[in-house]
Amino acid sequence: MMDGTDESNILNSPSSTNNGATLEIVSPTNPLAGPPVEPATGTATNGSGSATSPDSSSSAPVTPAALGENALHVEISDALSEKEKVKFTVHTRTTLPGFAKKDNNVVRQHEEFVWLHDRIEENEDYAGYIIPPCPPRPDFDASREKLQRLGEGEGNMTKEEFKKMKSELEAEYLATFKKTVAMHEVFLRRLASHPVFRVDQHLKVFLEYDQDLCAKPRKKMAIFGGFVKSLGKTTDEILLSATVRDVNDFFENELQFLTEYHGHLREAALRTEKMTQRHKEVGDSHQKISNALTQLSTTEKGNMETFVAKTAEIFERVKNLETRVASDQDLKLGDTLRYYQRDSDAAKALLIRRLRCLAAYETANRNLEKARSKNKDVHAAETAQAEACEKFESMSACGKEELIGFRNRRVAAIKKSLVELSELEIKHAKTQYEYLRQSLISIKEIA
Structure with a gap:
C-alpha cells in the first residue's frame, strides 16, 4: 500500500555545506500531509560535542487549518547532539480527531523511536503491512574522536592549518548529524502518511505525550538477545521456506526476488x-x-x-x-x-x-x-x-x-x-x- 511519502527527498537532501557551522535540512513533500515545507536553516556548533539542526520557525508555518481534513504532518524541527545521546524535537500538526492539541512539540531520543518501531512490529493487526525500517542508531564516535585528536594536536600546527582542519571536521560531523536526523524523520513521515499506521495509538502517544517514554538504551545482554532473536528469525525463515509450499505464485516470486534483491543491495x-x-x-x-x-x-x-x-x-x-x-x-x-x-x-x-x-x-x-x-x-x-x-x-x-x-x-x-x-x-x-x-x-x- 502506497504510504504517500517520497523518502528520497529527505534522504537525499544536501549533506555538505560550504560553512561548517551551518546546517540545512530540506523537508520532503508529503501529499497526505499538506503543502511542502520550505527549507529551514539554522546555526549549529559542535566544538564541545553538541550540535543543533535548523529551527522550523524560520520556515513558512503550516497551520492545522491549511492541512485539510484528517491530515497528520510530522517533522523533526530541531535536534541536539550531546555526548551520549541525540534529542529530537518532533513537531506535529494535525486535524485528526483524538489529538488533544492540533499543534504540538515533544522531545524524543533514539531509544523512543526504537520503542515505537517495536510496538508497531509486535502488533498482529499489522502483520500484513510493511513496517517502515527502524532508523539506525546515531554514531558520531569517529567524528568526535577526530575532533578530540585535532584539539590535542593544536600546538603542532599553524593557526591556519588548525582552522582549516577544524572546519572540515565540523562539516563532516554535521553531515553525519543531518543524515541521522533525516533517517529518523523519514521513519515518522512514513508512519504518519500510512492510512493504517497514522491512527495507531502508540504513534499518538509518541507524538503527544510530553514525558519520557521510559525507553532505555539497550544493554549488552539485550543486544545479545536481539542477535539471538535475529538468528532465530533467519532459522525460522529457512524452515518455513523449506516446509511450507506457497500456492500463490505472486508471493512465491516476490520472496525469491526480495531474497536475491536484498543480497544485491548489500553488495552494491x-x-x-x-x-x-x-x-x-x-x-x-x-x-x-x-x-x-x-x-x-x-x-x-x-x-x-x-x-x-x-x-x-x-x-x-x-x-x-x-x-x-x-x-x-x-x-x-x-x-x-x-x-x-x-x-x-x-x-x-x-x-x-x-x-x-x-x-x-x-x-x-x-x-x-x-x-x-x-x-x-x-x-x-x-x-x-x-x-x-x-x-x-x-x-x-x-x-x-x-x-x-x-x-x-x-x-x-x-x-x-x-x-x-x-x-x-x-x-x-x-x-x-x-x-x-x-x-x-x-x-x-x-x-
Missing part, C-alpha cells in the same frame, strides 16, 4: 562505500601534495615562490572538489542503497509472516480433518479453521497491495537518486575541468 552498498572511500583518499592525496608545496614555497623566492604557492592552492581546491564528489556519491547512491536494503528486509519480513500464517492455516485444516474423522470437537475445529482462513486471506490481500506499492516507491526513488547523481557528476566534472583550465592559464602566466 558495500562497493559504493569502497568507491566513495577511494575518492576521499584521492582528495587526501591532493591535500598532502598541497601541504608539501606550501612548505616548499616558503624556501623559494620571486616568481618560483608565487608559482609553487599557486600550485599548492590548485591542489587544495581540487581536493575540495574530489571530496564533494565523494560526499554526493555517498548521499545520492550509498544512502539510498542502505535505506532500501533495510526496507527490502522489512518487505521480506511481511512475506515470512504470511508464510507463518499459511502454516497455521494448513495446521487448522489438518486439525479439522482429524476432528471430523474422530467426530470430536468439530465445532471448535471449524471455528479455528474459519478464523485462520479469514486471517490468511486478509493478510494476502493487504500484503499484495503493500508489495506493489513498495515496488513502485522503490523504483521511483532509486531512479530519482541515480538521475540526480548523474547530473551532479556532470556538474562536478565541468566545474573541475573549467577550474583546471583556468588554473593552467594562471600558472603559465606566472612562469
Whole structure:
C-alpha cells in the first residue's frame, strides 16, 4: 500500500555545506500531509560535542487549518547532539480527531523511536503491512574522536592549518548529524502518511505525550538477545521456506526476488562505500601534495615562490572538489542503497509472516480433518479453521497491495537518486575541468 511519502527527498537532501557551522535540512513533500515545507536553516556548533539542526520557525508555518481534513504532518524541527545521546524535537500538526492539541512539540531520543518501531512490529493487526525500517542508531564516535585528536594536536600546527582542519571536521560531523536526523524523520513521515499506521495509538502517544517514554538504551545482554532473536528469525525463515509450499505464485516470486534483491543491495552498498572511500583518499592525496608545496614555497623566492604557492592552492581546491564528489556519491547512491536494503528486509519480513500464517492455516485444516474423522470437537475445529482462513486471506490481500506499492516507491526513488547523481557528476566534472583550465592559464602566466 502506497504510504504517500517520497523518502528520497529527505534522504537525499544536501549533506555538505560550504560553512561548517551551518546546517540545512530540506523537508520532503508529503501529499497526505499538506503543502511542502520550505527549507529551514539554522546555526549549529559542535566544538564541545553538541550540535543543533535548523529551527522550523524560520520556515513558512503550516497551520492545522491549511492541512485539510484528517491530515497528520510530522517533522523533526530541531535536534541536539550531546555526548551520549541525540534529542529530537518532533513537531506535529494535525486535524485528526483524538489529538488533544492540533499543534504540538515533544522531545524524543533514539531509544523512543526504537520503542515505537517495536510496538508497531509486535502488533498482529499489522502483520500484513510493511513496517517502515527502524532508523539506525546515531554514531558520531569517529567524528568526535577526530575532533578530540585535532584539539590535542593544536600546538603542532599553524593557526591556519588548525582552522582549516577544524572546519572540515565540523562539516563532516554535521553531515553525519543531518543524515541521522533525516533517517529518523523519514521513519515518522512514513508512519504518519500510512492510512493504517497514522491512527495507531502508540504513534499518538509518541507524538503527544510530553514525558519520557521510559525507553532505555539497550544493554549488552539485550543486544545479545536481539542477535539471538535475529538468528532465530533467519532459522525460522529457512524452515518455513523449506516446509511450507506457497500456492500463490505472486508471493512465491516476490520472496525469491526480495531474497536475491536484498543480497544485491548489500553488495552494491558495500562497493559504493569502497568507491566513495577511494575518492576521499584521492582528495587526501591532493591535500598532502598541497601541504608539501606550501612548505616548499616558503624556501623559494620571486616568481618560483608565487608559482609553487599557486600550485599548492590548485591542489587544495581540487581536493575540495574530489571530496564533494565523494560526499554526493555517498548521499545520492550509498544512502539510498542502505535505506532500501533495510526496507527490502522489512518487505521480506511481511512475506515470512504470511508464510507463518499459511502454516497455521494448513495446521487448522489438518486439525479439522482429524476432528471430523474422530467426530470430536468439530465445532471448535471449524471455528479455528474459519478464523485462520479469514486471517490468511486478509493478510494476502493487504500484503499484495503493500508489495506493489513498495515496488513502485522503490523504483521511483532509486531512479530519482541515480538521475540526480548523474547530473551532479556532470556538474562536478565541468566545474573541475573549467577550474583546471583556468588554473593552467594562471600558472603559465606566472612562469
